[in-house]
Amino acid sequence: MNTERLDVHDVAARQLTVIGLRYTSNRRALIEALADATAPLSIPDLMRAMPTASQSSIYRNLTDLTNAGVVARVQGTDEWARFELDDAITGRHHHHIMCESCGEVLDIDIPEVLEHQLDTNLAELAEKSGYKITHHRLDLVGRCSNCQ
Amino acid sequence: MNTERLDVHDVAARQLTVIGLRYTSNRRALIEALADATAPLSIPDLMRAMPTASQSSIYRNLTDLTNAGVVARVQGTDEWARFELDDAITGRHHHHIMCESCGEVLDIDIPEVLEHQLDTNLAELAEKSGYKITHHRLDLVGRCSNCQ
DNA sequence: TTTACTGCAAAGGGTTTGCAACATG
DNA sequence: CATGTTGCAAACCCTTTGCAGTAAA
Numbered sequence A, B: 001m002n003t004e005r006l007d008v009h010d011v012a013a014r015q016l017t018v019i020g021l022r023y024t025s026n027r028r029a030l031i032e033a034l035a036d037a038t039a040p041l042s043i044p045d046l047m048r049a050m051p052t053a054s055q056s057s058i059y060r061n062l063t064d065l066t067n068a069g070v071v072a073r074v075q076g077t078d079e080w081a082r083f084e085l086d087d088a089i090t091g092r093h094h095h096h097i098m099c100e101s102c103g104e105v106l107d108i109d110i111p112e113v114l115e116h117q118l119d120t121n122l123a124e125l126a127e128k129s130g131y132k133i134t135h136h137r138l139d140l141v142g143r144c145s146n147c148q
Numbered sequence C: 001t002t003t004a005c006t007g008c009a010a011a012g013g014g015t016t017t018g019c020a021a022c023a024t025g
Numbered sequence D: 001c002a003t004g005t006t007g008c009a010a011a012c013c014c015t016t017t018g019c020a021g022t023a024a025a
Helices: A003-018 A025-036 A043-049 A055-067 A112-129 B003-018 B025-036 B043-049 B055-067 B112-129
Strands: A071-075 A081-085 A095-099 A105-108 A132-143 B071-075 B081-085 B095-099 B105-108 B132-143
Touching: A003 A025, A003 A055, A025 A043, A025 A055, A025 A071, A025 A081, A043 A055, A055 A071, A055 A081, A095 B112, A105 B112, A112 A132, A112 B095, A112 B105, A112 B112, A112 B132, A132 B112, B003 B025, B003 B055, B025 B043, B025 B055, B025 B081, B043 B055, B055 B071, B055 B081, B112 B132
Parallel strands: A095 A132, B095 B132
Antiparallel strands: A071 A081, A095 A105, A132 B132, B071 B081, B095 B105
16 A cells, blocks of 8 residues: 555545545445556456445445546446546546457556647537536447457 | 438348348338437437337347447447447448436537547557457547536 | 247346445544 | 444346247348
8 A cells, every 4th residue: 555545545535525425444445446456347346356345335335436536437348337546536547448349448548649639629529519528538449359 | 211311221231131131121210210310319219219119129120230230339428328320331430429417429520630640549559459449439528508 | 931020028137225233423 | 423334135227038920031
């Protein structure tokens, strides 16, 4: 548990408190699991990572932490929900590459130039749409080395 | 039913035949509904559009048409499946803007310059990943005018 | 005439919820 | 100690599937 990790727990606790929720051991374990992961985790992943927590608590905590802005739901190519720490918490905006066959989801970074061009262009599009844009998703979809 | 529409049916029929499937009235109605729409349609949308078809047939046909490369599944912000004609059929690559509150999904086009820069950059990323990339998704996520 | 397709109803499977006991601030 | 949280099991709901009858080629 390094400094960066401490910050994550600290922020999570504060964000929860703001909306009247507590930072329990289950929630701490969940954040810990997500912080350790190098890719979004599915429910089965999380159940494996925190075997003492019940499935329903994991679902409920993911909902609460998502509402608190600590956790983000990732839409893969399959119907399985996957979760990761919100970019706002990690301080690192990133994207995903996913396999349309097995559903695997990995984190990727894109060149800063591209990210910047995206921001500029999308801001314009957003304005015309009448939508209040909160973020964008850029995903690469294909087949992983195992599924080709 | 204009010329463009005829083409869509023609292509759909051919694509199905290739994999040993038939172009039935249900499938034709489904394609018709998707071709008429200006945004991806959900199952309830489709049931409303083709009231004589049973729900299970709609599900089964969507699966078959997706396998045939005629229809594409769109991942919104909610858990509801939405469907549209595949870009390869319409000949028009596009993206989506979606409301994270009500789940509405709309089509948008992005500047060609941006699209081109995306293609270039993503091709590089793909190479490093070991993935065989089939396409990318770029979505704007936010709140529609009704949900703000 | 062969065999894919359809409708109906039942089964599947991930997610949500009611409730009593428990733990947090 | 007031109230948010947990586990268990049942309920939910979108989606899939079995089966017998129908329709496409």
